[in-house]
Amino acid sequence: MTPRLLPLLLVLAACDTALPDVRHEGEHVRVAPDPGLELCGGTLAHMDDFVVRVSAAFGVDPPTGDDRFTYYWLDPDDFGRRTPCPDYVGGCALYRDVYAKNAPLDHELVHSVSFAYGVGPQIFVEGLARAYEGLGAVREPQPKRPRDVWSFIDANWIAPLDYDVAGSFTSYLIARFGLAEFLAVYRELGPVSHQRGIDRQLRKSLGVGLERTIDDFLADGADCLHEHADPKLSECGAPEIAWDGEYVAEYRRLACEQDDVIGPYGGGDVVVMRSLVVPVEATYDIAVITDDPDLASQLAISLFPCTQCGDDLAVSVVAGHRGTARLGAGRYSLRLHGPARHEARIGYALTRVPEPRED
Numbered sequence: 001m002t003p004r005l006l007p008l009l010l011v012l013a014a015c016d017t018a019l020p021d022v023r024h025e026g027e028h029v030r031v032a033p034d035p036g037l038e039l040c041g042g043t044l045a046h047m048d049d050f051v052v053r054v055s056a057a058f059g060v061d062p063p064t065g066d067d068r069f070t071y072y073w074l075d076p077d078d079f080g081r082r083t084p085c086p087d088y089v090g091g092c093a094l095y096r097d098v099y100a101k102n103a104p105l106d107h108e109l110v111h112s113v114s115f116a117y118g119v120g121p122q123i124f125v126e127g128l129a130r131a132y133e134g135l136g137a138v139r140e141p142q143p144k145r146p147r148d149v150w151s152f153i154d155a156n157w158i159a160p161l162d163y164d165v166a167g168s169f170t171s172y173l174i175a176r177f178g179l180a181e182f183l184a185v186y187r188e189l190g191p192v193s194h195q196r197g198i199d200r201q202l203r204k205s206l207g208v209g210l211e212r213t214i215d216d217f218l219a220d221g222a223d224c225l226h227e228h229a230d231p232k233l234s235e236c237g238a239p240e241i242a243w244d245g246e247y248v249a250e251y252r253r254l255a256c257e258q259d260d261v262i263g264p265y266g267g268g269d270v271v272v273m274r275s276l277v278v279p280v281e282a283t284y285d286i287a288v289i290t291d292d293p294d295l296a297s298q299l300a301i302s303l304f305p306c307t308q309c310g311d312d313l314a315v316s317v318v319a320g321h322r323g324t325a326r327l328g329a330g331r332y333s334l335r336l337h338g339p340a341r342h343e344a345r346i347g348y349a350l351t352r353v354p355e356p357r358e359d
Contacts, residue, residue: 018082019072028052028062031103033073039103040256040263040270040340046234047071047104051113053233054132057179060116069096069112073103090266102266106234107133120189121198122155123166128186130167130226131174135235137269139302139337140316141227149214154194164226171229172221173213175308177206224309235333236306238273243350245279251289251347254299254338264340269298272336276303276350278327283353286315287322291345296320298339299346306331319346324353 024031024039026048031039051069055062063069072083080087083099091100093111100108110129119125145164155161174182185205189198199210206213241248256263256270263270290299299319305312307330315325338344 020074022070026068028064029069029071029109031071031073033103034075037073037075037103038256039073040261041259042262042272043104045259046262046273047106047109049237050104050106050134050234051109053237054110054113057132057231057233058113058116058183059180060113062113063096067096069098069109071098071100071103071109073100076101102264104262104265106136114186117183117187119191120186121153121191121193122157122161123149123152124170124186124189125191126161126163127166127168127170130163131171131230132233134230134232135227135304135333135335137263137265137267137271137337138227139300141225141314144223144225147218147223149217153198153210153214156192167226168221168224168229169214169217171224171226172217175221175229176216181206221309227304227314228309231308232304232306232333235273235304235335236275236331238275238333241274241276241334243276245282246352247350248276249347249349252336252345253343254336254346255343256340268340270338270340274334274336275306276332276334278329278332281326281328282355283324283326285322285324285349285351285353286317287349287351288317288319289347290319293320295339295342295344298337298342299344300337301346301348302333302335302337303327304333304335306333317348 020032020034022030022032024044026044028051029044029047031044033039052062074082079085079101083092084094085092085099090102091098091105091108093108095115096112098108098112107129110132114128147165147168149165149169152161152165185201188201195210202213203209254272255261260272261270262273288301290296296319301317303315312328317323336346338346
């Protein structure tokens with residue numbers, strides 16, 4: 001037992017830890033849902049795949065056998081009483097155990113992987129999880145938010161933390177110095193490191209102080225939204241759609257029990273992940289259809305560029321609508337979005353628009 005573990009264990013001991021049994025056995029993740037909670041058909045495979053990808057990025061072995069992560073998917077009504085998590089959060093991770101109100105919640109799986117490097121200050125613990133959690137069920141980038149790092153650099157697990165600030169600053173450090181170098185700094189920082197300790201370690205390991213780093217971040221990286229900064233490991237590593245760069249279309253059933261459907265995310269959403277390589281920059285017409293107008297607002301496709309913080313924009317089109325988008329050459333995450341509680345049908349078509357002729 002170490003001093004940093006004692007408070008966590010005391011909280012856990014005070015909980016009414018009547019937890020459900022494991023019902024789903026993956027290679028790296030075991031899921032124990034409360035009665036009445038059901039994973040969609042592709043969720044366990046996604047969680048296993050996600051842990052493998054994050055573990056590889058962090059340079060650690062994914063857990064197997066008795067070391068697998070146990071994911072407790074719990075009813076929100078008595079969540080705080082049964083877990084070491086505050087009742088107001090969506091989930092928390094304590095080494096190999098994850099407690100969550102939704103499934104999947106990949107943010108918490110990042111925490112479990114990162115415990116291999118210890119526990120750093122809150123801005124980097126949550127920042128690292130935010131930086132690698134993927135897109136979830138998000139259809140389009142979220143609004144820009146203030147990037148006031150100084151207000152949160154001393155966050156202490158009790159005071160509130162802006163996760164977007166933490167994730168954006170952490171993503172910037174990783175992009176600038178490299179993940180291995182960031183993790184080396186993280187390993188040396190304890191959970192209660194404050195400005196002076198963070199500054200000292202940054203100078204020692206990276207050769208630049210905290211104030212200069214924050215100034216550079218605000219000048220160069222503060223406007224990169226999470227959905228673009230995240231490497232989207234699972235999304236951009238999803239099965240690639242075969243096409244000729246001119247036209248592709250798909251029409252399919254979308255139901256929670258299908259093997260490639262992931263969810264239900266918070267809000268009861270499901271996602272199917274694909275990837276698409278655009279061979280050359282071009283304008284595309286994007287149309288999305290369904291035969292059930294009552295579900296149209298819940299059905300959509302989204303396209304997110306796999307480049308990080310470049311000039312390419314994300315695109316989202318809801319069923320019953322069409323639009324055009326200028327897509328740069330490169331890989332994109334293409335996802336189908338729908339409701340978990342209703343079977344639906346969704347179709348989409350991407351058609352390259354001919355370039356105007358020059359006289």
